[in-house]
Amino acid sequence: MHDVRVPVLIVGGGPVGLSTALFSQRHGVGTMLVEKRDGTSTLPRAPGLQARTLEMFRSAGLGPDIRALEIGDSHPDFEGGIIQAETFAQVAEAVTVERPSLDGPSISPERVMGCGQDRYERVLAEKAGALGADIRFGTKLVELRQDPDGVTAVAEEQHSGRRITVRADYVVAADGTNSTVRALLGVPRHGRGTVFDALSIYFHSNDLEMLLKDHRFILFYASASGTLTGLSRLHGCSPWLAAPLYHPDQGEKPEDFTDERCAQIIRTAAGRADLDVEIVAKIPWEGAQLVAERFRVDRVFLAGDAAHVHPPAGGFGANTGIHDAHNLSWKLAAVLQGRGGAALLDTYHEERHAVGSAMAAQALVRNRIRHGYATDEDKRSMVDDIIVTLGYRYSSSSVSAPADRPVLTPELRLEGEPGTRAPHVWLERDGERISTIDLFWDDHVLLTDSSPAARHWAQAARSVADELGLSLRTHVLGPDGELVPQDRDWAQAFGVHEGGAVLVRPDAMVAWRSPHPAGDLAQALARIRTSLARAAGHAPAPAGR
Numbered sequence: 001m002h003d004v005r006v007p008v009l010i011v012g013g014g015p016v017g018l019s020t021a022l023f024s025q026r027h028g029v030g031t032m033l034v035e036k037r038d039g040t041s042t043l044p045r046a047p048g049l050q051a052r053t054l055e056m057f058r059s060a061g062l063g064p065d066i067r068a069l070e071i072g073d074s075h076p077d078f079e080g081g082i083i084q085a086e087t088f089a090q091v092a093e094a095v096t097v098e099r100p101s102l103d104g105p106s107i108s109p110e111r112v113m114g115c116g117q118d119r120y121e122r123v124l125a126e127k128a129g130a131l132g133a134d135i136r137f138g139t140k141l142v143e144l145r146q147d148p149d150g151v152t153a154v155a156e157e158q159h160s161g162r163r164i165t166v167r168a169d170y171v172v173a174a175d176g177t178n179s180t181v182r183a184l185l186g187v188p189r190h191g192r193g194t195v196f197d198a199l200s201i202y203f204h205s206n207d208l209e210m211l212l213k214d215h216r217f218i219l220f221y222a223s224a225s226g227t228l229t230g231l232s233r234l235h236g237c238s239p240w241l242a243a244p245l246y247h248p249d250q251g252e253k254p255e256d257f258t259d260e261r262c263a264q265i266i267r268t269a270a271g272r273a274d275l276d277v278e279i280v281a282k283i284p285w286e287g288a289q290l291v292a293e294r295f296r297v298d299r300v301f302l303a304g305d306a307a308h309v310h311p312p313a314g315g316f317g318a319n320t321g322i323h324d325a326h327n328l329s330w331k332l333a334a335v336l337q338g339r340g341g342a343a344l345l346d347t348y349h350e351e352r353h354a355v356g357s358a359m360a361a362q363a364l365v366r367n368r369i370r371h372g373y374a375t376d377e378d379k380r381s382m383v384d385d386i387i388v389t390l391g392y393r394y395s396s397s398s399v400s401a402p403a404d405r406p407v408l409t410p411e412l413r414l415e416g417e418p419g420t421r422a423p424h425v426w427l428e429r430d431g432e433r434i435s436t437i438d439l440f441w442d443d444h445v446l447l448t449d450s451s452p453a454a455r456h457w458a459q460a461a462r463s464v465a466d467e468l469g470l471s472l473r474t475h476v477l478g479p480d481g482e483l484v485p486q487d488r489d490w491a492q493a494f495g496v497h498e499g500g501a502v503l504v505r506p507d508a509m510v511a512w513r514s515p516h517p518a519g520d521l522a523q524a525l526a527r528i529r530t531s532l533a534r535a536a537g538h539a540p541a542p543a544g545r
């Protein structure tokens with residue numbers, strides 16, 4: 001007998017587990033989430049939410065709730081980039097070590113924002129709960145075994161010691177870098193391992209705010225304390241977060257860092273011996289680079305830090321994990337609701353392992369550059385943050401694109417190529433201004449213009465969707481369409497000519513496009529059948545791809 005029966009069990013209630021619960025519930029899939037802590041994070045940790053991540057929350061109906069959590073107007077902080085000086089007091093002479101290009105209204109309807117995990121985890125938990133997720137804090141997963149029909153897990157309530165048996169169709173392991181689930185499954189990780197040890201020091205200091213109040217930056221590195229101390233601006237200043245490195249190989253231990261020593265490190269980094277410093281918390285952590293060999297083991301999926309960890313340089317950790325959750329949730333929903341074929345679930349590993357590995361490599365390169373030991377090859381291989389976070393490409397059996405393309409391109413190219421995030425174009429719909437990104441959530445979507453030639457595509461797509469049992473919407477774009485582009489020509493943005501068509505997946509990734517019209521309905525049917533079937537996991541990838 002099982003105490004609980006649920007379609008999807010999520011292990012871990014960090015940003016990734018909570019996002020999985022939210023997205024899945026939004027897709028109509030019942031979830032239970034177990035988290036061993038008593039509640040959501042009380043510390044800010046990951047402070048930067050990227051434009052693509054915000055697009056995902058926006059599509060899930062949570063845009064304004066998350067946007068409301070922004071700490072001040074953080075965009076100028078991002079514009080300030082990453083700066084360095086000997087002390088924080090020497091901010092006027094600080095040099096810029098990295099200035100990532102940012103999003104903009106022509107690239108995304110959203111933009112990066114600063115906001116700690118403590119703020120957005122709370123909102124994710126509330127919203128997922130309101131949508132029906134069964135969220136159990138203070139509950140730790142201790143056992144897990146799977147058979148061809150499902151997964152049986154045992155979780156233990158931390159306060160009472162009571163054990164609960166859960167039977168689930170699928171399990172998502174979002175239980176962080178020391179993942180219990182990954183260990184139980186025996187999935188190895190590969191990579192550099194630990195690249196540094198750091199101590200997050202959370203503290204209050206009015207003097208520091210007075211010193212820096214006119215300066216905007218993402219991170220400010222000071223070298224005066226004998227170790228590089230990074231000060232984050234995106235969290236705001238109540239509390240501040242500074243993270244000096246420490247050296248276990250030289251005998252240093254986290255417990256050596258008393259409050260007095262931490263206050264001293266901050267005063268030295270600030271270049272002000274009399275700086276007021278009140279220590280709030282000290283958390284040791286490892287900057288590591290490791291990627292799990294497999295992100296799927298039958299009915300269990302690894303997501304977030306359980307699947308890939310990278311040094312925080314670039315701020316990719318929580319964001320990449322939330323993108324994992326977004327990629328996986330619609331696929332699980334499609335399969336559980338009978339719309340997606342089993343092959344769709346394989347594409348989770350195919351797509352996200354490649355992206356997780358690329359992110360981990362990019363984070364490592366940034367880490368080397370910031371700490372001054374990058375090779376020329378490192379510098380050459382680094383691509384702009386916006387490409388890493390918004391411009392990555394999938395090459396899987398679900399998209400009609402050549403296999404083994406590089407995940408990252410040297411330039412940002414969001415031009416409607418299959419495997420990339422659909423271009424953002426502002427549209428007018430019945431007097432309302434929306435983005436193309438707002439068209440994508442639970443259905444596959446076919447975009448065409450209103451030319452007679454394009455009608456074959458829409459007719460064929462609807463017929464194939466009925467045949468396969470998929471949910472598909474078709475939209476006509478153009479000056480005389482139901483959706484009227486406002487800022488640029490949609491066809492040009494998506495790389496199609498008059499009479500062409502684009503098929504977009506529920507996660508806003510382009511699955512297929514035909515730049516040109518189909519000759520007739522029979523031709524349209526033949527081409528759409530393969531592409532739509534593959535996009536929804538109903539057909540194997542063609543041989544040799």
Ligand SMILES: Cc1cc2nc3c(=O)[nH]c(=O)nc-3n(C[C@H](O)[C@H](O)[C@H](O)COP(=O)(O)OP(=O)(O)OC[C@H]3O[C@@H](n4cnc5c(N)ncnc54)[C@H](O)[C@@H]3O)c2cc1C
Nearest residue numbers: 012014015016036046141175176304305315316317318319
């Ligand atoms: C100082 C610092 C700065 C960072 N800055 C950024 C940034 O700017 N941007 C960014 O994107 N990322 C950043 N990161 C990384 C980011 O914090 C992590 O990538 C992110 O928290 C990973 O989310 P997650 O949900 O996968 O894992 P976690 O947040 O680690 O959550 C996993 C959860 O699983 C729970 N758990 C573990 N085992 C069990 C079990 N057996 N049963 C039940 N629950 C369990 C844990 O208690 C935990 O709450 C930063 C990290 C640090 C340390």
